[in-house]
Amino acid sequence: MIIQSIAFYIFAGIIIASAIMVISAKNPVHSVLFLILAFFNGAGLFVLVGAEFLAMIMVIVYVGAVAVLFMFVVMMLDINFVELRQGFLQYLPIGLLIGLILLVELILILSSQFEDPQILAVSSLPIPPIEEVENTKALGNVLYTKYIYLFQSGGLILLTAMIGAIVLTLRSRPGIKKQVIAKQVSRKREDSVEIKKVTPGAGV
Amino acid sequence: MQYNDVPNFLPALPEIFMSVICMVLLIFGVFKGNKSTYLISWLVILSLFLTSLFCILGPKDEIIFSNIFIVDDFSIFSKVLIIIGAIAALAMSLSYIRNEGMEKFEYPILIMLSTLGMMMMVSANDLISLYVGLELQSLALYVLAAFKRDTLKSSEAGLKYFVLGALSSGMLLYGASLIYGFSGTTNFETIQAMFDSNNEPSLGIIVGIVFIISAMAFKVSAVPFHMWTPDVYEGSTTSVTAFLSMAPKVAAMALFIRLVYVPFYGLVPEWQQVVILISAASMVIGSLAAIRQTNIKRLMAYSSIGHMGFALLGLSAGTQQGVESVLIYMFIYLFMNIGVFVVILSMRVNGVMVENINDLSGLGKNNPFLAIIFGILMFSLAGIPPLAGFFGKFYVFLAAVDSGLYILCVIGVISSVIGAFYYLRIVKIMYFDDPVDIFEKPNSASMISLLSISGIFTIFFIVAPTPLISWAHHAASSIIQ
Numbered sequence: 064m065i066i067q068s069i070a071f072y073i074f075a076g077i078i079i080a081s082a083i084m085v086i087s088a089k090n091p092v093h094s095v096l097f098l099i100l101a102f103f104n105g106a107g108l109f110v111l112v113g114a115e116f117l118a119m120i121m122v123i124v125y126v127g128a129v130a131v132l133f134m135f136v137v138m139m140l141d142i143n144f145v146e147l148r149q150g151f152l153q154y155l156p157i158g159l160l161i162g163l164i165l166l167v168e169l170i171l172i173l174s175s176q177f178e179d180p181q182i183l184a185v186s187s188l189p190i191p192p193i194e195e196v197e198n199t200k201a202l203g204n205v206l207y208t209k210y211i212y213l214f215q216s217g218g219l220i221l222l223t224a225m226i227g228a229i230v231l232t233l234r235s236r237p238g239i240k241k242q243v244i245a246k247q248v249s250r251k252r253e254d255s256v257e258i259k260k261v262t263p264g265a266g267v
Numbered sequence: 268m269q270y271n272d273v274p275n276f277l278p279a280l281p282e283i284f285m286s287v288i289c290m291v292l293l294i295f296g297v298f299k300g301n302k303s304t305y306l307i308s309w310l311v312i313l314s315l316f317l318t319s320l321f322c323i324l325g326p327k328d329e330i331i332f333s334n335i336f337i338v339d340d341f342s343i344f345s346k347v348l349i350i351i352g353a354i355a356a357l358a359m360s361l362s363y364i365r366n367e368g369m370e371k372f373e374y375p376i377l378i379m380l381s382t383l384g385m386m387m388m389v390s391a392n393d394l395i396s397l398y399v400g401l402e403l404q405s406l407a408l409y410v411l412a413a414f415k416r417d418t419l420k421s422s423e424a425g426l427k428y429f430v431l432g433a434l435s436s437g438m439l440l441y442g443a444s445l446i447y448g449f450s451g452t453t454n455f456e457t458i459q460a461m462f463d464s465n466n467e468p469s470l471g472i473i474v475g476i477v478f479i480i481s482a483m484a485f486k487v488s489a490v491p492f493h494m495w496t497p498d499v500y501e502g503s504t505t506s507v508t509a510f511l512s513m514a515p516k517v518a519a520m521a522l523f524i525r526l527v528y529v530p531f532y533g534l535v536p537e538w539q540q541v542v543i544l545i546s547a548a549s550m551v552i553g554s555l556a557a558i559r560q561t562n563i564k565r566l567m568a569y570s571s572i573g574h575m576g577f578a579l580l581g582l583s584a585g586t587q588q589g590v591e592s593v594l595i596y597m598f599i600y601l602f603m604n605i606g607v608f609v610v611i612l613s614m615r616v617n618g619v620m621v622e623n624i625n626d627l628s629g630l631g632k633n634n635p636f637l638a639i640i641f642g643i644l645m646f647s648l649a650g651i652p653p654l655a656g657f658f659g660k661f662y663v664f665l666a667a668v669d670s671g672l673y674i675l676c677v678i679g680v681i682s683s684v685i686g687a688f689y690y691l692r693i694v695k696i697m698y699f700d701d702p703v704d705i706f707e708k709p710n711s712a713s714m715i716s717l718l719s720i721s722g723i724f725t726i727f728f729i730v731a732p733t734p735l736i737s738w739a740h741h742a743a744s745s746i747i748q
Contacts, residue, residue, distance in 0.1 A: 209333045212335060212396065213399055216387060216396070216403065219380070219383070219403055220399065220406060222380075223377070223403060223407050227410035229373075230377070
């Protein structure tokens with residue numbers, strides 16, 4: 064138990080520290096790197112509560128895709144971050160106010176409890192006990208059986224998104240040189256080298 | 268495990284068939300390139316036709332995939348209507364996309380994917396499957412709206428539609444999460460059963476319903492969520508506008524009906540007042556704002572807002588008769604729109620598309636066939652008696668009067684009279700104004716036949732209205748237990 068709490072405080076502390084670094088680091092690349100650190104520790108917190116599937120998804124999706132995308136944006140686009148950050152402090156009161164509201168809401172939620180026995184009775188899919196079935200397996204059990212229709216429809220949506228991205232952005236530009244390996248391999252010596260007989264002393 | 272048996276896939280055969288065909292044609296298109304657009308379009312039309320046969324002949328009254336996918340008379344009616352709209356939109360745009368240099372093989376495939384999403388929407392029996400279908404159809408529509416990416420207007424339309432559509436999806440999800448939180452389930456029938464036993468819904472449920480109705484109002488473009496409609500209609504290429512004004516409207520209205528009549532049937536007084544409000548606002552704004560329009564596509568956008576107001580008038584009745592009248596209304600509206608958009612797609616002068624209402628002047632002399640059908644359709648849209656459009660409005664008003672919504676009916680009749688002004692103005696411009704430019708002659712055979720079908724349906728609906736009415740009756744009685 065004590066190890067768990069120590070791990071929790073380490074993860075949580077690093078998340079807060081790196082979140083502060085994300086917004087205060089001078090170099091935008093460092094900001095993104097701190098963001099990745101925060102994601103990794105968030106994944107650690109998920110592991111602590113026994114949600115190992117969410118932890119892995121967090122690493123794959125947020126670190127693998129989202130953060131890399133951020134990195135691309137930061138490095139590819141020429142954004143002047145110093146200029147963007149001017150007047151940063153003037154938003155501080157609003158930020159504090161929003162934080163305060165969130166804090167009050169959080170306290171309100173945690174101090175009250177809402178549980179309707181009727182709702183619990185009709186709940187469509189009870190969560191299996193965590194000691195018997197780990198949650199990756201629990202998800203796998205229903206994803207391809209009970210929710211096969213939704214899973215496949217999700218695939219179709221992603222296909223549509225992909226078609227859309229290609230239709231709206233792909234331009235076929237004429238006159239671009241492309242490598243055709245078959246053509247290169249089938250090239251023969253005679254195609255490119257021409258042997259001329261030169262009579263000595265006569266010139267070309 | 269408890270899921271060992273293979274689920275029953277047969278009721279979902281139309282959807283499975285369509286998605287497989289989509290992927291096959293996509294691969295075919297990738298290999299054949301944009302030259303194959305014409306062939307793929309016809310293959311899409313053929314497979315849509317086969318899909319509609321599967322829908323009609325397939326099993327019904329089944330709920331599969333662990334209660335999230337339903338096939339009943341109502342969903343079959345809507346699916347057939349959606350497919351008719353998709354086929355018509357694709358058939359009328361074949362020559363248009365060639366002339367406009369939009370010949371990309373993805374065009375028919377995106378239309379098919381969007382149609383698939385609509386079919387999934389009308390078959391949804393669960394908040395999750397509802398959202399998945401809705402997202403599939405909208406995503407394909409966003410891309411279609413921006414399809415002519417090199418023109419500013421089309422990109423703007425696509426972006427506007429995407430941003431506002433995402434907002435409405437957000438509202439839908441928020442409402443759905445509230446309903447899930449306060450009822451513990453996402454299944455329509457379970458939610459319905461909850462309100463049968465306990466008549467005191469919690470505040471969270473009502474807020475959730477309002478959010479979901481707002482998202483639905485966005486999808487059917489009802490006031491006050493109509494802002495995107497004129498801009499997207501005007502900006503998108505005309506063939507996409509034609510598609511937008513037909514199939515998605517039917518699908519969204521069918522989903523709207525199922526939402527308020529299945530899960531929230533026990534809460535009629537709660538949602539009725541919201542629907543009455545958006546219906547009245549749509550009818551009034553739709554007819555008033557259309558008066559000042561000069562662009563025919565914008566005019567049709569406001570016209571569709573007004574028509575959705577009339578359809579919602581039937582929906583707000585809260586009875587089976589109301590559902591029936593909305594289905595009849597949507598059917599007639601779809602067939603009238605086919606003809607109207609064939610004419611708009613024929614507005615082509617010296618190789619350039621024109622969109623102003625004044626460009627129609629003298630059409631009565633230049634192209635009598637086009638003009639007479641367009642004139643008839645305008646009379647029908649205005650609701651002049653012997654034509655189909657009148658009957659649509661008639662049944663809707665009848666249902667509303669039977670439910671005692673007299674004030675709403677008076678508002679509807681008044682805005683219908685105001686609306687008649689701008690429809691009749693078009694007839695006046697066609698027949699009594701001096702001719703300006705002559706439209707290019709060559710209309711493709713598919714366009715002529717679509718125009719004829721639309722015209723014949725509108726004129727002769729009075730002769731045999733019974734099949735449609737009895738079909739709508741079956742469809743309506745299948746969702747109300």
